[in-house]
Amino acid sequence: MTVHLIADSASDLPKSFIEENRIGFIPLHVTLDGNEYEDTVTIQADHIFQAMRDGKVPKTSQASPDTIKKVFLHYAELGEPAIYIAFSSGLSGTYQTAVMVANEIKEEFPDFDLRIVDSKCASLGCGLAVMYAQTLCVNGNTIQEIETSVKSFCARMKHIFTVDDVAYLARGGRISKTSAFVGGLLNIKPILHVDDGRLVPLEKLRGQKKLFKRILEMMKEESGDWADQTVGISYADNEDTALSMKQQIEEAFHPKEVILHSIGSAIGAHSGPGTLAIFFLKP
Template sequence: MTVHLIADSASDLPSSYFEANQIGFIPLNVSLDGKEYEDAVTIQADDIFKAMRDGKIPKTSQASPETIKNVFLQYAELGEPALYLAFSSGLSGTYQTAVMVANEVKEEFPDFDLRIVDSKCASLGCGLAVMHAQTLCVNGNTIQEIESSVKNFCAHMKHIFTVDDVAYLARGGRISKTSAFVGGLLNIKPILHVEDGRLVPLEKLRGQKKLFKRIIEMMKEEGGDWENQTVGISYADNEDTALSMKQQIEEAFQPKEVILHSIGSAIGAHSGPGTLAIFFLTP
């Protein structure tokens, strides 16, 4: 039986990928200048980054229960199984809301086989997991097999984040305002990662050259089996920097593929323009 896949806008995959693969789409919400928008639907990342450079402070919120329910009902009415791979519960309440909504839908459609997986991943870390799940769906795997494989895939997904201006993380409560002030003065670039679904600071370096060198070192220390894996790079209004990082990764590791895509509004509203993130699997 066909297994349908659902993902949200925090996976930072292009809308063309959702459309081409008929993946259900759940947008998170963004507010700017007192107006509410749906991420990647009624507002795009470029709009957010321009607003942030102009000093505005966008806010984000989880996907609405109504939006989630409407997507779930599409598949419930088909009577075919579906799996929703959700943005990390440590960074958004969307997963918890989806679980609540799923229980409501199952009261109306008790035979509907809906699985909800907390990816504990963000941006293309989640996006790569969606791509992995989609391959399994196309190959005809059962929903049990897909759920198990995706959970294992997510558990091995490494995230390495850095930001151009730590002040944006401070606004979102990710680091202290004092740290942001000092970091800005000294051109300090933080390296952060996602641990158990939450953003955690790892190191601080001065300048982009040292930053790139350290990222490559971390990939050597923690990655492997490069010829068989896809590396993801997401960026925020700094595609040239991402392309430079891509070149260094290809020269160092020769991975199967390196994919690039802009960070979306939901995550970019917290990390700010100039963010760079690298995603790969650990052994």
């Protein structure tokens, strides 16, 4: 029986991939100038980034229960199993809301096999998990096999990312305003990662050249076999920087593939323009 996949907008997957593979899609919400939008549906990331450069502070919120219910009901009515690979529960309430909605739907459709995976990943870290799950679906794996494999995949996902201006993290409450002020004066670039689904700072470096060198060093320290690795790079209105990082990664590690895609509004509203994030599997 066909197993269907569901993803949310915080996976930062290309729209073409979502559409070509008929993946159920759940947009998170972004509020700007008092108006609420659906990430990638009624607002695009470039609009958010320009607003942030103009000093505005967009807010984000989890996907609505109604939207989640509509997507889940579609597969329940088909009578076919589905897996939702959700944005980290440590960064959004979307996962918890999805679990609540799923329990309600199963009262009406008790035979509906719906699995909800807390990826504990963000952006293309979650997106790579969805891509991996899609391969398993095409290969005819059972829903139990897919769920087990995806959970293992997510547990190995490494996030390394940096932001161009720490002030954006301060506005979102991710770091103190004092740290942001000092960091901006000294051209300090933070390196952060995601640990158990939550944002954690690792190091601070001055200047992009040192930053890139250290990111490559960290990748070497954390990685295993690159020959079969797909590396993800997500970026925020800085594609040239992402392309430069891609070239350096390819020269240093020769991975199977490097995928680039823009960060969406839901993630970008917190990290700001100039964000660069790298995703790969730990051994």
